[in-house]
Amino acid sequence: MARQEDKIIGRRLRSSYISTVVSITLVLFVLGLLGLIILHAQKLSEHLRESIAVSVFIDDGASQNDIKRLNDALDAMPSVNETTFVSREEAAEMLMADLGEDFISFLGYNPLSASIQVSLKAAYANPDSMPVFEGQVRQHNIVTDVDYQRSLVHLVNENLRRIGVGLLVFSVLLLIIAFALINNTIRLSVFSKRFLIKSMQLVGATQSFIRRPFVIKGVMQGIIGAIITIVLLVVTLYAGWQQIPELALFLDMQMLGVLFAGILLLGIVISWISTFFAVRKYLKLKTDFLYLY
Numbered sequence: 001m002a003r004q005e006d007k008i009i010g011r012r013l014r015s016s017y018i019s020t021v022v023s024i025t026l027v028l029f030v031l032g033l034l035g036l037i038i039l040h041a042q043k044l045s046e047h048l049r050e051s052i053a054v055s056v057f058i059d060d061g062a063s064q065n066d067i068k069r070l071n072d073a074l075d076a077m078p079s080v081n082e083t084t085f086v087s088r089e090e091a092a093e094m095l096m097a098d099l100g101e102d103f104i105s106f107l108g109y110n111p112l113s114a115s116i117q118v119s120l121k122a123a124y125a126n127p128d129s130m131p132v133f134e135g136q137v138r139q140h141n142i143v144t145d146v147d148y149q150r151s152l153v154h155l156v157n158e159n160l161r162r163i164g165v166g167l168l169v170f171s172v173l174l175l176i177i178a179f180a181l182i183n184n185t186i187r188l189s190v191f192s193k194r195f196l197i198k199s200m201q202l203v204g205a206t207q208s209f210i211r212r213p214f215v216i217k218g219v220m221q222g223i224i225g226a227i228i229t230i231v232l233l234v235v236t237l238y239a240g241w242q243q244i245p246e247l248a249l250f251l252d253m254q255m256l257g258v259l260f261a262g263i264l265l266l267g268i269v270i271s272w273i274s275t276f277f278a279v280r281k282y283l284k285l286k287t288d289f290l291y292l293y
Contacts, residue, residue, distance in 0.1 A: 023185040024225030024271065025232075027178045028263055032233045034174055035259045038167055043252060045160045049125035050081050052156065054118040054133070054148040060088075062114075062142040070140050071116055079124035079133050084117045091115065113144065126157050178266075183274040186218055190278040197282045207283050214279045215272060222271030226264040233260070 056074070058067060067085070074083050086094075091112040124133065130153060134146045190197075193214075200210050237251075 020185050020189050021221050021225050021228070024182055024221060024267060025228045027181050028225055028229040028267055029232050031174060031178050031266070032229050032259070032263050033236070034167075034171060035262070036233065036237065038171065039252065039255050039259060041163065041167065042255075045164075046122035048156055048160070049122040050119050052120070052125050052148065052153055054120065054130070054146065056116040056118055056137055056143055057145040057147070058114045058116065059142045059144050060113055066142050067114070067116075070142060073140070074116060074118060074137070077133075077136070079120050079129065080118055081121045082119040086115050086117055088112050088114050125153065127154050179270055182270045183278075186221075186271060186274040187278040187281075190214060190275065190282065194282045197279065201283060207280075210283065211276065211279045215275050218271040218275030219268055222267035222269075223264065225271075226267030229263055229267070230260050233263075 056070075058070070062070075071083055071085060074080050091114070095112065120130070120133065124130070127150070130148065130150075134148075137143055137146050197210055197214075201207075
């Protein structure tokens with residue numbers, strides 16, 4: 001009979017342990033998915049900003065040495081990500097491809113100027129920094145004009161700012177919900193052992209002695225849940241790459257490592273805090289109230 005009861009109790013303990021780990025895993029997985037979305041959104045926003053081209057038009061009388069010096073000066077600027085020289089002939093070929101007709105034969109000459117197409121780094125591709133860059137470039141004598149789509153720059157940055165604020169608010173709300181869910185799960189697990197806690201306290205065990213195994217168990221549950229979450233996120237990423245190979249272009253392995261480390265730390269911290277205060281509650285609770293909470 002005693003063995004039968006021991007088996008039943010053992011099954012209940014394992015069931016409670018597994019259900020707690022599963023709950024922690026599911027909550028951390030949702031947070032991890034949000035983290036992946038934020039990381040990819042950040043890389044996408046950088047790609048969009050860097051894809052805004054700035055055309056630096058060059059005087060037709062400029063020599064090749066002057067053009068090379070200008071190109072080198074642009075490459076040396078901290079705001080510049082990449083430069084591409086486009087000759088008059090290349091510019092004419094691209095325009096003819098867009099128009100679908102030979103405008104040079106109609107006009108009798110090539111009216112286009114050589115230019116350097118500049119891609120700025122994402123941090124500088126905004127309405128405040130680009131006019132500063134334009135002013136610096138115009139100081140070169142062989143530069144006749146600097147052109148970029150100002151309305152597009154403003155529109156891209158404004159939309160990205162709104163999306164960023166929305167993701168930030170949603171992240172904070174989801175983090176609060178995650179903490180509440182994990183906290184309630186662990187509190188229910190500790191609740192089932194409230195009589196054991198009080199019994200140990202009545203026979204003279206110190207609070208730290210009673211609390212220690214519960215905290216260690218809670219932290220282990222957080223670690224296991226976080227590890228399972230990381231594995232699930234890796235599988236999700238791999239499945240996403242199989243369906244949409246372009247997603248790999250927006251992956252930053254360093255930031256991904258930071259995300260996984262954050263999930264592990266979050267699982268440990270939330271589990272530790274929740275277990276600590278849940279056990280503390282029943283340590284301070286009077287025996288007469290054990291049946292009420």
